[in-house]
Amino acid sequence: MNLSTERLINELQTHGVRLVDPKAGVESRRGGAGPSDHKALTIDGMTFMAPVHTAPAFESPYTVAKPDASGVSQVWRDGEALREVRFPSRPRFYDLTTAEGVPYWKIATLHGRDVLATTVLQTCIRYQSRTKTCQFCAIGQSLAAGRTVERKTPHQLAEVAKAAVELDDIKHMVMTTGTPRGADRGAAILCESASAVKNAVYLPIQAQCEPPDEDHWFTQMKASGVDALGMHLEVVTPELRKRLMPGKAEVPVERYLAAYEAAVPVFGRGQVSTYILAGLGDTAEAILDISEKLVALGVYPFVVPFVPISGTPLESHPAPAPEFMHAILKPLARMIVAGGLKATDIKAGCGKCGACSALSTYERTLTP
Numbered sequence: 001m002n003l004s005t006e007r008l009i010n011e012l013q014t015h016g017v018r019l020v021d022p023k024a025g026v027e028s029r030r031g032g033a034g035p036s037d038h039k040a041l042t043i044d045g046m047t048f049m050a051p052v053h054t055a056p057a058f059e060s061p062y063t064v065a066k067p068d069a070s071g072v073s074q075v076w077r078d079g080e081a082l083r084e085v086r087f088p089s090r091p092r093f094y095d096l097t098t099a100e101g102v103p104y105w106k107i108a109t110l111h112g113r114d115v116l117a118t119t120v121l122q123t124c125i126r127y128q129s130r131t132k133t134c135q136f137c138a139i140g141q142s143l144a145a146g147r148t149v150e151r152k153t154p155h156q157l158a159e160v161a162k163a164a165v166e167l168d169d170i171k172h173m174v175m176t177t178g179t180p181r182g183a184d185r186g187a188a189i190l191c192e193s194a195s196a197v198k199n200a201v202y203l204p205i206q207a208q209c210e211p212p213d214e215d216h217w218f219t220q221m222k223a224s225g226v227d228a229l230g231m232h233l234e235v236v237t238p239e240l241r242k243r244l245m246p247g248k249a250e251v252p253v254e255r256y257l258a259a260y261e262a263a264v265p266v267f268g269r270g271q272v273s274t275y276i277l278a279g280l281g282d283t284a285e286a287i288l289d290i291s292e293k294l295v296a297l298g299v300y301p302f303v304v305p306f307v308p309i310s311g312t313p314l315e316s317h318p319a320p321a322p323e324f325m326h327a328i329l330k331p332l333a334r335m336i337v338a339g340g341l342k343a344t345d346i347k348a349g350c351g352k353c354g355a356c357s358a359l360s361t362y363e364r365t366l367t368p
């Protein structure tokens, strides 16, 4: 079986992997915002998140053997060793605690290879009732299990960010947030958090929130030290948005598009992005159609395979087939490169990290 790197990563992200030694590498997170139930792996220099604790992963045809002392292993399928795999090592900042005794890993975690990620506010107005919650989201699970703190203070974030840069060579930071009450939709707490981190250490930051009601927040976020902004559509077909994320769908796609138009001149082309979960019912055409509009606006469409997280209403929803993702990612990479919005040019955030999708590996095949 001779798969190209981008096809192999795509296979591993959609099927998931069975780990012979579940303790290998950096401990995987269960629940929370962003990638959960995953493990970071590196193949051919590309670090990606592969599901390991999900229902499809338990049935995956791919296994990863126990790594040797230097963290090197092989990925296997049908008795054949396909490729060398590396496990990024556990970051040193995970061993530290704040003066009040909060472990640093409860404040921010390592994502991919060199990204520090935090959910500034671990509660969300969209998560309060099962009729409003985004059906794929696990933001409340890690909080309920005591694996994180509800509100990370600017001081805590600055302290952890400084240590992560100094001890683990972290290159950029993702600050996401549950949506609080209020028309700023989290922009205000992102401003104070970014400002504190930037005063402590040089670290490019991506902030992520729903589009605030007023566009002046974009200039305020930029002035506070936010280098890149993510406003995530997640699902693009209006009827599906209403069904799968009834609370968040109260902000219509049109508002997202208007917000992108206002934010791109502030942050620059390619520094504003969106996150689209493929596999929840949007057709490949619908995702590629909106991506074309987004690229024209200067917005990077980061399309990732949906991962059914345990404990969410969609835990039994199937992951997308590798062919479906390939049918999106191949033309999408071409569209992005032709539009001049490469992942490698993004200053910070998910599009730059790229670990939740094979998209940047597809892009790499198109650029010298």
Ligand code: SF4
Binding pocket: 034, 035, 049, 111, 112, 115, 117, 174, 349, 350, 351, 353, 354, 355, 356, 357
């Ligand atoms: S792409 Fe974003 S959510 Fe995924 S591992 Fe990287 S920083 Fe985290």
